[in-house]
Amino acid sequence: MASTVRTTPLDEQLTALLAVEDLTGMNALLADAAPEELAPALERLTPKRRAVAFRLLPKDRALAVFEEFSPALEGDLVQSLRDSEVAALFAGLEPDDRVQLLDELPAALAPRLLRDLTPKERELTATVLGYPKGSIGRRMSPEYVSVRAEHTAREALERVRVRVDDAETVYTLPVLGAERHVEGVVSLRDLMRAAPGTPVAELMVEAVVAAAEEDDETAARRCAERGLLALPIVDSETRLVGILTIDDAVRVLQEEESEDVARQGGVEPLRRPYLSTPIREIVSSRIVWLLVLAIGATLTVQVLSVFEETLEQVTVLALFVPLLIGTGGNTGNQAATTVTRALAIDDVRPRDLCRVLSREFRSGLLLGALLGLLGFAIAALVFEPAIGLVIGLTLVAVCTMASTVGGVMPLVARAIRVDPAVFSNPFITTFVDAIGLVVYFLIARAVLGL
Amino acid sequence: MASTVRTTPLDEQLTALLAVEDLTGMNALLADAAPEELAPALERLTPKRRAVAFRLLPKDRALAVFEEFSPALEGDLVQSLRDSEVAALFAGLEPDDRVQLLDELPAALAPRLLRDLTPKERELTATVLGYPKGSIGRRMSPEYVSVRAEHTAREALERVRVRVDDAETVYTLPVLGAERHVEGVVSLRDLMRAAPGTPVAELMVEAVVAAAEEDDETAARRCAERGLLALPIVDSETRLVGILTIDDAVRVLQEEESEDVARQGGVEPLRRPYLSTPIREIVSSRIVWLLVLAIGATLTVQVLSVFEETLEQVTVLALFVPLLIGTGGNTGNQAATTVTRALAIDDVRPRDLCRVLSREFRSGLLLGALLGLLGFAIAALVFEPAIGLVIGLTLVAVCTMASTVGGVMPLVARAIRVDPAVFSNPFITTFVDAIGLVVYFLIARAVLGL
Numbered sequence: 076m077a078s079t080v081r082t083t084p085l086d087e088q089l090t091a092l093l094a095v096e097d098l099t100g101m102n103a104l105l106a107d108a109a110p111e112e113l114a115p116a117l118e119r120l121t122p123k124r125r126a127v128a129f130r131l132l133p134k135d136r137a138l139a140v141f142e143e144f145s146p147a148l149e150g151d152l153v154q155s156l157r158d159s160e161v162a163a164l165f166a167g168l169e170p171d172d173r174v175q176l177l178d179e180l181p182a183a184l185a186p187r188l189l190r191d192l193t194p195k196e197r198e199l200t201a202t203v204l205g206y207p208k209g210s211i212g213r214r215m216s217p218e219y220v221s222v223r224a225e226h227t228a229r230e231a232l233e234r235v236r237v238r239v240d241d242a243e244t245v246y247t248l249p250v251l252g253a254e255r256h257v258e259g260v261v262s263l264r265d266l267m268r269a270a271p272g273t274p275v276a277e278l279m280v281e282a283v284v285a286a287a288e289e290d291d292e293t294a295a296r297r298c299a300e301r302g303l304l305a306l307p308i309v310d311s312e313t314r315l316v317g318i319l320t321i322d323d324a325v326r327v328l329q330e331e332e333s334e335d336v337a338r339q340g341g342v343e344p345l346r347r348p349y350l351s352t353p354i355r356e357i358v359s360s361r362i363v364w365l366l367v368l369a370i371g372a373t374l375t376v377q378v379l380s381v382f383e384e385t386l387e388q389v390t391v392l393a394l395f396v397p398l399l400i401g402t403g404g405n406t407g408n409q410a411a412t413t414v415t416r417a418l419a420i421d422d423v424r425p426r427d428l429c430r431v432l433s434r435e436f437r438s439g440l441l442l443g444a445l446l447g448l449l450g451f452a453i454a455a456l457v458f459e460p461a462i463g464l465v466i467g468l469t470l471v472a473v474c475t476m477a478s479t480v481g482g483v484m485p486l487v488a489r490a491i492r493v494d495p496a497v498f499s500n501p502f503i504t505t506f507v508d509a510i511g512l513v514v515y516f517l518i519a520r521a522v523l524g525l
Numbered sequence: 526m527a528s529t530v531r532t533t534p535l536d537e538q539l540t541a542l543l544a545v546e547d548l549t550g551m552n553a554l555l556a557d558a559a560p561e562e563l564a565p566a567l568e569r570l571t572p573k574r575r576a577v578a579f580r581l582l583p584k585d586r587a588l589a590v591f592e593e594f595s596p597a598l599e600g601d602l603v604q605s606l607r608d609s610e611v612a613a614l615f616a617g618l619e620p621d622d623r624v625q626l627l628d629e630l631p632a633a634l635a636p637r638l639l640r641d642l643t644p645k646e647r648e649l650t651a652t653v654l655g656y657p658k659g660s661i662g663r664r665m666s667p668e669y670v671s672v673r674a675e676h677t678a679r680e681a682l683e684r685v686r687v688r689v690d691d692a693e694t695v696y697t698l699p700v701l702g703a704e705r706h707v708e709g710v711v712s713l714r715d716l717m718r719a720a721p722g723t724p725v726a727e728l729m730v731e732a733v734v735a736a737a738e739e740d741d742e743t744a745a746r747r748c749a750e751r752g753l754l755a756l757p758i759v760d761s762e763t764r765l766v767g768i769l770t771i772d773d774a775v776r777v778l779q780e781e782e783s784e785d786v787a788r789q790g791g792v793e794p795l796r797r798p799y800l801s802t803p804i805r806e807i808v809s810s811r812i813v814w815l816l817v818l819a820i821g822a823t824l825t826v827q828v829l830s831v832f833e834e835t836l837e838q839v840t841v842l843a844l845f846v847p848l849l850i851g852t853g854g855n856t857g858n859q860a861a862t863t864v865t866r867a868l869a870i871d872d873v874r875p876r877d878l879c880r881v882l883s884r885e886f887r888s889g890l891l892l893g894a895l896l897g898l899l900g901f902a903i904a905a906l907v908f909e910p911a912i913g914l915v916i917g918l919t920l921v922a923v924c925t926m927a928s929t930v931g932g933v934m935p936l937v938a939r940a941i942r943v944d945p946a947v948f949s950n951p952f953i954t955t956f957v958d959a960i961g962l963v964v965y966f967l968i969a970r971a972v973l974g975l
Contacts, residue, residue: 239718246696246713246754263696263713268689299779302772304696304754321771322752325778329749332782333866339789340862340950341855349867350880357888361859362895368855369896373903375847386843390836393843397825397850397958404854405791405818405951409811412790416783417799430800434807441808446819453823500790501855508847 085116089128098168102131102176110136114143126155127164130203131176138181153187157196162203177205179287182255182314186217189317204287211294212287214327215308215317216243221251222275224258229271235263244320247305250279255314257282257307284309287316294319295327296420335419338494339412341368341501364501371505375400378509382516385525391458392519395466396512403473403511406442407503410435410481415495418485425490431482439478443471465522469515476514477507535566539578548618552581552626560586564593576605577614581626588631603637607650615655627655629737632705632764636667639767654737661744662737664777665758665767666693671701672725674708679721685713694770697755700729705764707732707757734759737766744769745777746870785869788944789862791818791951814951821955825850828959832966835975841908842969845916846962853923853961856892857953860885860931865945868935875940881932889928893921915969922968923961930957 085108092100105128108116113132117125117140129137129152144152155161168176180188185204189197197213206212220238222231235245245263252258259279269278284307285294298306298319306324308317337344343360345352379386379396386393414431417423423431447470455463481503485495519525535558542550555578558566563582567575567590579587579602591599605611618626630638635654639647647663656662670688672681685695695713702708709729719728734757735744748756748769756774758767787794793810795802829836829846836843864881867873873881897920905913931953935945969975 236717239714245717264689267686267695299772299775302775304771321754321775322749325749325752325771325775328775329870333870336786336789336866337862339786340858342859342863345863348872349863350873350877350884354884354887354891357863357884358891358895360863361856361888362892364859365852365855365892365896366899369848369852369899372848372851375851376844379844379847383840383844387840390833390840390843393836393840393846394826394829394833396843396846397829397962398819398822400847401822401825401850401954401958402815402819404954405815406811408790409792409814412787413792413795413799413807413810416786420779420783422798423800427800434800434804437804438807438811441804442812442815445808445812446815449816449819504851504854508851512847 085112086119089116089120090124093124093127096164098127098131098164098176101128105131105136106133110139114140118144118148122151122155123158123161126152126158126161130156130161130165130180132178134178134181137178138183141181141184153184156188156203157192157200162200165203165205179310180204182310182312182316185287185310185316186219189215189217206287209291210288211285211291211308211319211327212289212316214291214295214323215287215319216323217317218243219249219305219307219315219318220245221249221315222261224250224252224274224276224279226275227271228266228269228273228275228278231261231266231275232263235266243318244305247303247318249282249307249315249318250275251315254312257284257309257313257315260305260307262304282307284313285319286311291327292331292419293421295324295331298324299328335415335494339415339500341365368501368505371502372508374505374509375512378512378516382512385516385520388525389519389523391462392465392516395454395469396515399466399469399473399515400508400511402446402470403477403507404504406439406474407477407481407507408500410439410478411484411500411503414482415485418489418495423486425486428483428486431486432479435478435482436475438482439475440471442478443474446474447471461523465515465519468518468522469511472514472518473507473511476510477503480507535562536569539566539570540574543574543577546614548577548581548614548626551578555582555586560589564590568594568598572601572605573608573611576602576608576611580606580611580615580630582628584628584631587628588633591631591634603634606638607642607646612650629760630654632760632762632766635737635760635766636669639665639667656737659741660738661735661741661758661769661777662766664741664745664773665737665769666773667767668693669699669755669757669765669768670695671699671765672711674700674702674724674726674729676725677721678716678719678723678725678728681711681716681725682713685716693768694755697753697768699732699757699765699768700725701765707734707759707763707765710755710757712754732757734763735769736761741777742781743871745774745781748774749778785865785944789865789950791815818951818955821952822958824955824959825962828962828966832962835966835970838975839969839973841912842915842966845904845919846965849916849919849923849965850958850961852896852920853927853957854954856889856924857927857931857957858950860889860928861934861950861953864932865935868939868945873936875936878933878936881936882929885928885932886925888932889925890921892928893924896924897921911973915965915972918968918972919961919965922964923957926960926964927953927957 089101117128188200201213218241220235220242222234239245248261249257250259250261260282261275261279265278283301287308287310298321304321306319307315308319310316334344341364345360447467450470451463451467454466484503488495538554539551567578638650651663668691670685670692672684689695698711699707700709700711710732711725711729715728733751737758737760748771754771756769757765758769760766784794791814795810897917900920901913901917904916934953938945
């Protein structure tokens with residue numbers, strides 16, 4: 076066959092590597108290949124192989140090659156990139172490999188790849204796009220109507236009328252410049268308000284955008300809080316790749332909210348309505364956390380057994396254990412809840428650690444002082460002044476410690492990329508319980524001279 | 526003066542009652558007055574008195590009288606109804622009096638009353654409208670563009686073009702029939718899509734609406750969950766009184782969310798960003814809860830002192846106290862969190878009490894069995910079988926109890942009109958702690974034969 080004669084090593088090497096699913100090897104090979112040989116080599120591969128090879132190209136080259144292809148071939152490529160086998164191949168990659176191997180797709184291609192897919196198909200295809208799980212790139216819609224700054228209001232409105240059926244929204248229109256760069260957005264309302272001849276350039280406003288790899292909650296919150304009907308989603312060079320509409324943004328936020336609320340209560344979020352979730356699933360959404368916490372709580376058993384002797388001497392000390400650790404836990408949770416929420420709505424950022432630390436330390440101290448006084452008074456009356464002193468001092472110490480730990484934990488969680496909601500409340504309680512007990516008995520020994 | 530000659534007792538009586546701010550009396554008097562004498566009598570009052578008297582009229586009569594008035598007088602009335610003194614007078618009423626005295630305002634009047642007001646002024650005027658605090662009536666906007674079913678798409682679009690400036694949204698248009706009845710909604714998009722001659726009747730869809738006195742969170746959630754850009758707000762006869770746009774709906778939901786999250790952690794929501802809230806305020810947002818819970822926790826001290834003797838005999842029992850009540854608290858919180866959330870998103874309703882009860886009982890039993898087995902094994906190994914048995918049995922009992930109580934509490938809270946978020950988690954912990962200890966020591970006594 077003529078083609079076999081002209082065969083260059085490149086496409087054969089690619090075929091060989093693909094046979095053993097060595098994507099890393101292909102990636103390296105493609106990175107070194109001379110641009111001029113890429114297009115012809117890829118054209119010679121079977122559609123699926125071509126798709127895989129193409130996807131492994133660095134962004135700039137991918138664009139160059141894509142533009143080399145004939146329209147027919149472009150169409151094929153889009154089809155094969157959507158192919159479930161191809162998708163599965165990339166889905167199989169470790170997330171971090173994926174980041175290394177998959178450069179962003181050219182903005183010119185991404186929307187075409189996602190268009191006319193069901194959300195489910197889209198989710199699958201998103202893996203091919205290389206947008207990480209939980210990124211807004213997986214939630215965006217490619218169905219938008221864009222206009223150009225040089226259009227007149229009339230022309231823009233005409234575009235809307237033509238595209239009105241297959242667009243997610245026509246109320247907020249991204250204004251695109253050369254190479255799909257987002258230059259601004261214009262609202263349908265302003266287009267209708269304006270004189271037909273007015274250029275879009277005069278009507279558009281600066282665009283609030285989100286990057287496709289950005290965390291979906293952050294992007295959704297931005298959309299919701301600015302009261303925007305739609306948020307253009309862009310690639311690293313602010314080229315338009317999709318759009319997030321307010322209703323999808325709200326959906327994202329509600330999911331996140333359910334998750335946070337659940338985690339804060341130490342439960343895994345349920346996948347379906349409570350009443351239709353089988354008991355088995357409810358139990359499994361709770362058991363893991365309960366075990367973790369129970370195991371954590373064995374710490375308290377060990378602590379207490381260390382002080383067992385002290386307990387035998389002064390059994391009355393045991394009476395206050397639940398009260399003291401309970402108060403500690405509550406103070407910790409209060410601090411954690413406040414800071415976690417502040418983090419979620421961006422009132423606080425990890426770099427505010429020191430400020431949060433000092434605020435929670437002072438709050439805790441103040442709370443401890445108030446409760447301590449009360450505790451001292453009551454315990455001194457009901458039992459004896461010495462006991463009162465122990466209780467009072469412990470309350471001050473425990474509240475200060477709990478509030479500080481509780482306030483800082485969420486920031487630590489965020490810093491080490493754990494959902495603050497998970498990490499904070501349940502952990503704090505367990506942690507605070509153990510430390511609290513140590514403090515309690517040390518103070519007791521000191522005061523009662525044991 | 527001529528007018529004095531024609532003075533009928535009615536307006537004099539009204540004046541007299543108003544002098545002593547006896548709104549109840551006025552209300553009764555107006556309810557009995559013959560319709561034909563109402564309009565003339567009101568016309569003779571001073572603007573502010575007229576406003577107050579008018580506001581106290583039953584809805585149907587108010588409408589009749591309003592239509593009697595000359596346009597000029599209508600304008601005056603709207604003005605004086607907005608008057609801060611008048612508003613203050615009604616704001617002074619007890620909420621329940623208000624409900625008794627203030628019938629809804631005629632739908633024809635409500636939007637006029639709210640138009641062109643700042644949110645602050647609107648909030649004040651809302652008291653005159655008689656919409657309860659926390660109702661969507663206080664959040665709605667009167668700036669909407671409405672169309673009629675018999676309009677053609679062209680006519681409707683023309684209306685939009687004219688009103689585009691002073692409308693909150695032009696993307697969702699309520700379709701009004703006789704007497705402002707909401708017959709449906711039509712989207713700007715469908716108007717643009719349709720042939721110019723198409724009647725709105727063919728383009729409109731059934732309207733999802735909210736009643737003005739409906740809870741704002743419920744209404745906002747409906748708007749957000751259906752992905753609607755705007756929700757018409759109607760009176761008890763589905764007459765349009767305002768509109769809720771998605772961005773306002775999102776704002777409402779976010780406020781509610783912050784509140785729930787805070788309450789669940791036993792803190793009062795902060796009024797401003799965390800970092801800019803004075804320590805004093807942070808402390809006061811926490812101290813009340815801490816005190817309540819601490820006082821609740823004294824229960825545990827009492828329980829333990831009852832069993833002090835048992836403790837002295839077997840000090841080892843004290844070692845498990847934090848572990849056991851901790852686990853109980855966690856199980857309770859898990860159940861409470863799940864059910865509270867389910868309530869919030871309407872997955873569960875108060876009448877589902879029995880189903881929730883049985884589900885949480887079974888879940889708790891299962892969780893308890895799992896943890897109990899583990900607890901038994903460990904405690905039996907480390908200490909002795911008898912202790913293991915006590916721990917195991919207690920875990921079963923405590924988990925079952927905690928999960929059931931935790932699941933039911935939020936429903937109880939909702940039933941007695943307390944925010945479930947407040948009532949559940951912190952309370953459960955305290956409650957479960959006390960009961961848990963009793964169970965623990967009873968089991969211990971039985972098993973160890975003390």
